[in-house]
Amino acid sequence: DVKVTQSSRYLVKRTGEKVFLECVQDMDHENMFWYRQDPGLGLRLIYFSYDVKMKEKGDIPEGYSVSREKKERFSLILESASTNQTSMYLCASTLTGRSPLHFGNGTRLTVT
Amino acid sequence: DQQVKQNSPSLSVQEGRISILNCDYTNSMFDYFLWYKKYPAEGPTFLISISSIKDKNEDGRFTVFLNKSAKHLSLHIVPSQPGDSAVYFCAASQGGSEKLVFGKGTKLTVNP
Numbered sequence: 001d002v003k004v005t006q007s008s009r010y011l012v013k014r015t016g017e018k019v020f021l022e023c024v025q026d027m028d029h030e031n032m033f034w035y036r037q038d039p040g041l042g043l044r045l046i047y048f049s050y051d052v053k054m055k056e057k058g059d060i061p062e063g064y065s066v067s068r069e070k071k072e073r074f075s076l077i078l079e080s081a082s083t084n085q086t087s088m089y090l091c092a093s094t095l096t097g098r099s100p101l102h103f104g105n106g107t108r109l110t111v112t
Numbered sequence: 113d114q115q116v117k118q119n120s121p122s123l124s125v126q127e128g129r130i131s132i133l134n135c136d137y138t139n140s141m142f143d144y145f146l147w148y149k150k151y152p153a154e155g156p157t158f159l160i161s162i163s164s165i166k167d168k169n170e171d172g173r174f175t176v177f178l179n180k181s182a183k184h185l186s187l188h189i190v191p192s193q194p195g196d197s198a199v200y201f202c203a204a205s206q207g208g209s210e211k212l213v214f215g216k217g218t219k220l221t222v223n224p
Contacts, residue, residue: 004155031210040121042216043156043201050210058211090155098208100146103155 004104006091012110019078021107023091030095032074034066037088049074081111115139116204118215126223131189133218135202138183142204146212147176147187150199192222
């Protein structure tokens with residue numbers, strides 16, 4: 001069974017801090033994704049990666065960057081956290097474009 | 113512009129009855145559709161999918177119907193069970209792309 005693990009379930013950070021969200025998958029999947037989920041807005045794609053060191057912007061990349069140095073690990077970076085980045089962050093992976101996404105359990109980030 | 117719309121934020125049904133969740137899309141290039149279920153404090157889990165070459169796909173109690181001319185799909189759950197209470201997301205992609213576009217979700221409550 002595919003496992004996508006997000007390193008933290010809950011995080012509280014201060015405005016202006018640099019924040020790292022880590023995600024690891026154990027099924028040798030090519031593609032990895034970062035989404036955020038907000039009430040009334042559904043899931044919105046921030047960034048995705050289809051190979052090591054490759055990345056593409058999603059629909060809302062502003063204020064975020066990503067890093068994929070190893071196939072199994074995909075990191076989301078908030079360069080300078082702001083209160084409007086308070087959200088549930090979900091990492092996902094998939095083998096191919098027609099395979100369903102496998103999600104982690106999410107990281108609830110609060111920026112104060 | 114919202115390409116995948118779930119116009120009902122919530123739905124309440126009695127145990128044993130049918131639940132029908134609806135989804136509309138605007139992009140005629142979408143050719144692959146999926147439904148995900150999400151419980152609180154967990155990541156979304158894949159439920160069922162349908163390709164645009166089909167108009168129906170069934171998996172146990174879950175059936176997805178696709179009406180391409182109306183750009184509409186629906187998820188039927190029969191019979192509904194209290195454990196089906198969750199938020200359901202509709203998602204779509206085009207041309208084998210790894211990128212999914214999600215709707216805002218519908219919260220289903222199945223009352224015992």
